[in-house]
Amino acid sequence: xxxxxxxxxxxxxxxxxxxxxxxxxxxxxxxxxxxxxxxxxxxxxxxxxxxxxxxxxxxxxxxxxxxxxxxxxxxxxxxxxxxxxxxxxxxxxxxxxxxxxxxxxxxxxxxxxxxxxxxxxxxxxxxxxxxxxxxxxxxxxxxxxxxxxxxxxxxxxxxxxxxxxxxxxxxxxxxxxxxxxxxxxxxxxxxxxxxxxxxxxxxxxxxxxxxxxxxxxxxxxxxxxxxxxxxxxxxxxxxxxxxxxxxxxxxxxxxxxxxxxxxxxxxxxxxxxxxxxxxxxxxxxxxxxxxxxxxxxxxxxxxxxxxxxxxxxxxxxxxxxxxxxxxxxxxxxxxxxxxxxxxxxxxxxxxxxxxxxxxxxxxxxxxxxxxxxxxxxxxxxxxxxxxxxxxxxxxxxxxxxxxxxxxxxxxxxxxxxxxxxxxxxxxxxxxxxxxxxxxxxxxxxxxxxxxxxxxxxx
Ligand SMILES: Cc1cc2nc3c(=O)[nH]c(=O)nc-3n(C[C@H](O)[C@H](O)[C@H](O)COP(=O)(O)OP(=O)(O)OC[C@H]3O[C@@H](n4cnc5c(N)ncnc54)[C@H](O)[C@@H]3O)c2cc1C
Numbered sequence: 001x002x003x004x005x006x007x008x009x010x011x012x013x014x015x016x017x018x019x020x021x022x023x024x025x026x027x028x029x030x031x032x033x034x035x036x037x038x039x040x041x042x043x044x045x046x047x048x049x050x051x052x053x054x055x056x057x058x059x060x061x062x063x064x065x066x067x068x069x070x071x072x073x074x075x076x077x078x079x080x081x082x083x084x085x086x087x088x089x090x091x092x093x094x095x096x097x098x099x100x101x102x103x104x105x106x107x108x109x110x111x112x113x114x115x116x117x118x119x120x121x122x123x124x125x126x127x128x129x130x131x132x133x134x135x136x137x138x139x140x141x142x143x144x145x146x147x148x149x150x151x152x153x154x155x156x157x158x159x160x161x162x163x164x165x166x167x168x169x170x171x172x173x174x175x176x177x178x179x180x181x182x183x184x185x186x187x188x189x190x191x192x193x194x195x196x197x198x199x200x201x202x203x204x205x206x207x208x209x210x211x212x213x214x215x216x217x218x219x220x221x222x223x224x225x226x227x228x229x230x231x232x233x234x235x236x237x238x239x240x241x242x243x244x245x246x247x248x249x250x251x252x253x254x255x256x257x258x259x260x261x262x263x264x265x266x267x268x269x270x271x272x273x274x275x276x277x278x279x280x281x282x283x284x285x286x287x288x289x290x291x292x293x294x295x296x297x298x299x300x301x302x303x304x305x306x307x308x309x310x311x312x313x314x315x316x317x318x319x320x321x322x323x324x325x326x327x328x329x330x331x332x333x334x335x336x337x338x339x340x341x342x343x344x345x346x347x348x349x350x351x352x353x354x355x356x357x358x359x360x361x362x363x364x365x366x367x368x369x370x371x372x373x374x375x376x377x378x379x380x381x382x383x384x385x386x387x388x389x390x391x392x393x394x395x396x397x398x399x400x401x402x403x404x405x406x407x408x409x410x411x412x413x414x415x416x417x418x419x420x421x422x423x424x425x426x427x428x429x430x431x432x433x434x435x436x437x438x439x440x441x442x443x444x445x446x447x448x449x450x451x452x453x454x455x456x457x458x
Contacts, residue, residue, distance in 0.1 A: 002028050002029070003028060003090045004024075004092055005023075005033050005083060005086055005090065005092045006019050008032060009240075010100060010238065011130055012061050012199075012239050013240055013243065014064045014168065015243065017165065021165050022096050023096045024168055029173065030070070030172065031087075031092060031177050032071075032171065032173070034058060035076070035077065036075070036076040039079070043104075044358075045364075047359050047360070049195055049361070050364060053196070053198035054239065055187075055188065056197055056198030056199045057199050057239050057241055058182050058183060059199065060200050068167075068170050070173040072179065074179050074180045080112050083112060084116065086177060088119070089176070089177050089178075090174050094121065095112070095124070096123075097123070097124075097126070098130050099127050101135050102276060106280075131269070132156075132267070132270055134270075134273075135273050135278065145274045147275070152267075153271070157267070164249055192328040194328075195328045196232070198239060206231075206232065207233065207236075207242060210231045211251075215251065215258045216259075218230070222261065222333075224399075226404040226407065230332065234363035235329070235362040235363040251266075269367075272371040275381065276366065282380075283367075286379040287374050287379060287381065288379055292377075292455075294347060294350075297352055300347075303442070304346075306438070306441050307338070307341070307342050307346065307353075312438070313423075313437070313439050315409055318405075319409050320334030320337060322409065323408050324338075324361070326408075328360050328362040329362055333394070336376060337394050339373055340388060340389040343376055343378075344376075344378070344389075345451070346442060346447065350373045353373060354369055354370055357369055386452075386457055390444060396418055400418060402416075402418050405421065415434060424440060
């Protein structure tokens with residue numbers, strides 16, 4: 001019987017998995033392979049929160065395969081070498097995998113294709129597995145990618161998505177292909193205590209719960225910090241335990257303003273991927289430079305540390321940064337607020353903030369993280385690059401009762417209502433009760449003036 005290898009990457013699922021379905025066609029045997037890629041670790045991406053979540057995903061994928069008569073093969077090392085070795089051991093003539101957007105993914109694909117072809121094997125790369133609409137599928141007349149979201153979204157919305165595939169019923173794995181032991185969450189040190197559970201089973205439960213009780217109100221509630229009323233599907237989309245094609249189909253099927261607003265957010269994910277695919281340098285260099293002379297790690301050391309620890313003296317910023325430390329996840333409005341505070345109010349290089357996020361975020365993703373940071377810093381695709389979010393105004397608008405701050409900042413738990421957003425205004429006994437909470441590290445008007453000077457807008 002002929003054999004295929006399926007290389008799992010950011011698509012750790014059995015439902016709606018085109019490479020797996022293609023590999024199984026004609027009743028072939030399949031080696032489901034995951035390589036713990038040494039290049040990913042060397043580049044600093046293998047951080048505790050994502051490693052722990054990944055361990056959950058691999059175990060769950062293995063158990064899903066076992067229910068179907070197969071199992072997962074895990075190897076460590078250079079991804080190209082390991083795929084070639086596995087293909088040779090199994091005498092496989094085909095390898096299937098998903099397309100991805102980063103420069104690293106493109107280089108991996110090229111190397112793998114060359115190495116496999118030298119051995120007489122074929123590589124098949126499948127689109128629309130890690131994205132709903134892949135990079136390059138829609139382009140403007142005059143460029144290789146869209147630099148503005150609204151016209152991108154118009155074309156994205158007009159694309160016909162492929163149909164959703166069911167999970168295979170049976171997966172036959174040839175005997176004699178050895179696997180390393182699966183990693184486990186318990187063996188990863190330094191994981192955030194409130195980290196979510198990974199794996200396709202958890203992802204599908206979350207998706208079902210979200211469609212049942214969250215989606216309809218999304219448009220009205222997505223910015224409510226305390227309400228926590230967004231889908232929290234981002235880690236599942238990042239690791240591919242959910243298919244973006246399926247998520248969009250199901251949301252459209254549900255219909256209504258909540259679903260429309262939600263689908264628009266999922267399109268942002270594809271938008272950033274097509275920017276990164278066309279401009280790989282945007283992962284580290286300004287997409288549209290404003291010639292900033294940012295405060296560096298050395299000159300702003302104390303401010304950066306206060307921001308990282310959630311001790312800036314601005315309660316909503318601090319609540320968000322502490323949520324990130326505790327859960328490895330943060331609400332989108334909180335990401336906007338904390339990133340604007342660092343890059344604009346403190347005028348610190350956006351790369352320093354992006355690196356901290358990537359060290360902790362369970363959904364930490366090169367395209368989404370770096371390009372959202374650039375969007376906020378005004379060096380990316382925001383059409384209003386010099387807007388500055390005021391952390392107090394934002395807090396009053398999106399946490400009107402202060403419940404989000406009280407949840408994450410215990411020093412302020414005794415302060416009732418919106419007064420919690422400006423503890424420096426408290427007097428007498430009220431002030432004494434919040435003594436343990438730091439004073440603001442920057443005056444907002446000074447921060448704004450510094451930013452305007454830096455951007456020649458004073
Ligand atoms: C500074 C900054 C850094 C960010 N870093 C990341 C990151 O590393 N990984 C990541 O997945 N998202 C990132 N985001 C985008 C967004 O904040 C998260 O996707 C969202 O908060 C995840 O929560 P959710 O799943 O409940 O989102 P929902 O509001 O339920 O949205 C549904 C899905 O749409 C996608 N999405 C939503 N907003 C955005 C957006 N602005 N850009 C791209 N995709 C979006 C996500 O895949 C999300 O799961 C960042 C945003 C900012 C401002």
